Amino acid sequence: MSINIGVTDSLIVVAYMLAVVLFGIWVGRKGKSSTDYFLGGRSLPWGAVLLSIVATETSTVTFLSIPGIAAAAGGDMTFLQITIGYIVGRLAVIFVLLPLYFKGEPLTAYEVLESRFGKMSRRTVAGLFLVTRNVSDSLRLFLTAMVLQIVLGLNLAISVVFIGAVTIVYTFIGGAKSVIWNDCIQFVVYMLGAAAAAVIIIDLTPGGLDEVLRFAASEDKLRVFDFDLSPFKSSMTFWAGLVGGAFLTAATHGTDQLMVQRYLSSRSQTEASLALGLSGFIVLIQFAVFLLIGIGLANFFGLAGNETGLSTLKNDQLLAHFVVNYMPVGVLGLTLAAVFAAAMSTLSSSLNSSAAAFVNDLYWPLRKSNPDERTQLRAGRTATVAFGLVQMGLAILFGWVGTDESTVSNVLKISGFAIGPVLGLYFLAVLVPRVAQRAALSGFVAGVAVLSWVAMKTGVYWAWYAAIGSLVTMGSAWIFQNIMGDAEQSVASDD
Numbered sequence: 001m002s003i004n005i006g007v008t009d010s011l012i013v014v015a016y017m018l019a020v021v022l023f024g025i026w027v028g029r030k031g032k033s034s035t036d037y038f039l040g041g042r043s044l045p046w047g048a049v050l051l052s053i054v055a056t057e058t059s060t061v062t063f064l065s066i067p068g069i070a071a072a073a074g075g076d077m078t079f080l081q082i083t084i085g086y087i088v089g090r091l092a093v094i095f096v097l098l099p100l101y102f103k104g105e106p107l108t109a110y111e112v113l114e115s116r117f118g119k120m121s122r123r124t125v126a127g128l129f130l131v132t133r134n135v136s137d138s139l140r141l142f143l144t145a146m147v148l149q150i151v152l153g154l155n156l157a158i159s160v161v162f163i164g165a166v167t168i169v170y171t172f173i174g175g176a177k178s179v180i181w182n183d184c185i186q187f188v189v190y191m192l193g194a195a196a197a198a199v200i201i202i203d204l205t206p207g208g209l210d211e212v213l214r215f216a217a218s219e220d221k222l223r224v225f226d227f228d229l230s231p232f233k234s235s236m237t238f239w240a241g242l243v244g245g246a247f248l249t250a251a252t253h254g255t256d257q258l259m260v261q262r263y264l265s266s267r268s269q270t271e272a273s274l275a276l277g278l279s280g281f282i283v284l285i286q287f288a289v290f291l292l293i294g295i296g297l298a299n300f301f302g303l304a305g306n307e308t309g310l311s312t313l314k315n316d317q318l319l320a321h322f323v324v325n326y327m328p329v330g331v332l333g334l335t336l337a338a339v340f341a342a343a344m345s346t347l348s349s350s351l352n353s354s355a356a357a358f359v360n361d362l363y364w365p366l367r368k369s370n371p372d373e374r375t376q377l378r379a380g381r382t383a384t385v386a387f388g389l390v391q392m393g394l395a396i397l398f399g400w401v402g403t404d405e406s407t408v409s410n411v412l413k414i415s416g417f418a419i420g421p422v423l424g425l426y427f428l429a430v431l432v433p434r435v436a437q438r439a440a441l442s443g444f445v446a447g448v449a450v451l452s453w454v455a456m457k458t459g460v461y462w463a464w465y466a467a468i469g470s471l472v473t474m475g476s477a478w479i480f481q482n483i484m485g486d487a488e489q490s491v492a493s494d495d
Contacts, residue, residue: 005324005332012333013340016189020182020344021170027181028174034376037175038107038356039265044180046271049262052183052349053279054286055190056258059140059346062290063190063339064147068315070294071301075315076223077291078236080284082463085245087280092246093254094273096430101260102269107360109260116429117437119365124441125422126361129257130354132419134387137350138394144343145395147320147336156399160392163343168388171348172381176265179348186341193338194289196331197323201296204326215299222295232459244463249280251423251466257353297322347391355383420469421447427470428477435481443477 005013028036035041069079100112110129114122145159154162170178202209216222226237233240253259253276263272297318323335359379364371371379421444428435428443435443451469454460460468 005336006329008329009333009336012330013336016337017166017340020185020341021166023185024170024174024178024182028170028178033373034107034359034380036177037377037380038352038360039261040175040177040180042105042265043267044177044265046266046275048180048184049266049272050275050278050282051187052180052262052345053253053259053275054282055183055187055342055345056262056349057252057283057346058187058190058286059342062286063194063342064143064319065316066287066290067294067297067319068317070221070291071298071318072315075294075298076221077288077295078223078226080224080287080291081226081236081238081241082245082248083241083280083284083287084238085242085247086249086283088242089246089249089251090253090276090280092250094276097250097254097426098263098269098273098276100426100430101263102272106264108357109255109257110357110361113425113429117425117440121425121437121441122361123365124444125255125425126257126357128422129357130362130387133256133258133350133354134390135394137347138391139398140343140346141391141395142398143316144340145399146317147339157396160395160399163340164347164388164392164395167344167347168351168385171351171388172384175380176261176352179345179352180262180265182348183345186345189334189341190338191286193335193341194293196335197319197327198289198293198296200327200331201293201300201322205296205300212296212299215302216295219298221298231461231464233461234459235461236463237461240461240463244461244465244467247420247423247467247470248463248465251419251470255422255426256419257357258349261349261353261356293319350391351384351387354387355380358383358387420451420466421473423466424470424473424477427474432474432478435477436484439477439481439484442480443473443475446476446480447473 110122110126148159149156228237266272447469450472
């Protein structure tokens with residue numbers, strides 16, 4: 001499919017991209033140290049942190065794939081149940097894990113593991129973060145590039161490079177402060193884009209809002225709750241959302257450097273807690289909006305009949321198809337800018353947090369050196385570019401290989417699979433003080449192994465992965481500790 005948008009819409013998209021870069025440079029222009037570059041000088045207000053948290057976890061996956069869930073045949077609003085777990089998981093992070101990060105002045109989430117267990121734990125988890133973060137965010141970049149490909153008919157590789165290069169530039173120069181303040185703007189832009197899409201879908205539907213509501217009721221698409229107890233059901237249930245979602249968000253928002261970096265950029269633990277707690281409710285509203293857009297799309301295209309080429313589109317391409325074919329001039333440019341805004345907010349955060357983890361948890365500790373601030377800043381910027389190139393390369397590879405499932409499922413499977421055992425380690429650090437490093441890492445390996453088997457050999461729904469990985473890690477570590485008989489609580493020098 002090749003679609004050329006008009007000059008006005010093209011100028012809006014280009015102007016937005018340019019504004020993002022210039023604003024990022026301006027905001028981060030005074031950064032002179034690694035603390036400035038990675039944590040914005042620990043001076044950002046809670047409102048900015050709040051919007052950055054939401055914008056970072058939203059991405060193009062939410063903007064395009066979530067509507068596809070409700071638009072699919074048999075689709076409904078049950079995916080919204082996971083946000084209940086998201087809210088519960090955030091509360092757990094606020095009361096259990098957040099206090100760890102405000103003891104001293106750590107630069108990354110993984111420094112606290114070294115103080116509790118030892119260096120090997122810190123390196124292991126930091127390395128796992130770098131692998132899984134860059135793989136999952138490459139998928140996000142791939143999905144965004146698909147939109148650019150549809151709009152302009154560009155080669156996928158060129159689309160990937162264009163989006164990736166713009167993101168690298170302002171992240172490279174401005175660091176965390178640039179990323180977080182740009183996130184605030186991007187949050188406003190993509191929500192305006194979503195609102196515009198919703199209004200136009202209703203306006204173009206014969207019968208308007210009444211017809212959309214009639215369709216939603218007749219197809220049972222407004223159903224929110226499903227209390228099925230089976231973990232094997234291939235769609236979201238209340239229990240998968242509550243339990244699985246709570247563990248998943250406790251992991252992603254409690255142990256992942258991508259999010260922890262935002263809390264550490266706050267002015268205090270109190271402000272970080274406020275930002276994190278409120279973010280769950282905003283995500284709930286967002287998911288509801290995007291699912292409702294999906295219902296509107298299902299009705300609109302159903303009334304329009306089987307358009308030429310429409311049957312070849314995946315569900316997570318429907319919104320993009322609507323945007324480029326039905327949006328009026330000007331609004332199309334705004335909505336496309338919103339799609340790219342959602343992508344860049346996540347990608348820029350990914351690059352900055354990956355650079356922070358690599359430099360502070362792996363590179364400098366292994367060199368056993370104490371570099372000056374200028375050297376640290378140069379290393380951080382070099383790592384930012386390197387991870388940007390890695391993500392672009394992987395996104396192009398995904399384009400060549402292709403994906404069979406909804407991209408949102410692929411992304412969340414990767415997150416749930418990798419980060420569940422990591423959450424188990426953090427819970428061990430806080431809740432089980434007698435477990436030492438050897439037992440903890442043995443439990444971590446067991447958690448990854450069991451979760452690998454569950455993911456590949458069973459039909460357990462992906463929302464349960466983080467819970468399974470975390471609980472198996474904790475239980476196995478406790479067993480290994482009793483077998484080893486080592487009651488050591490910390491390791492001062494283990495490697």
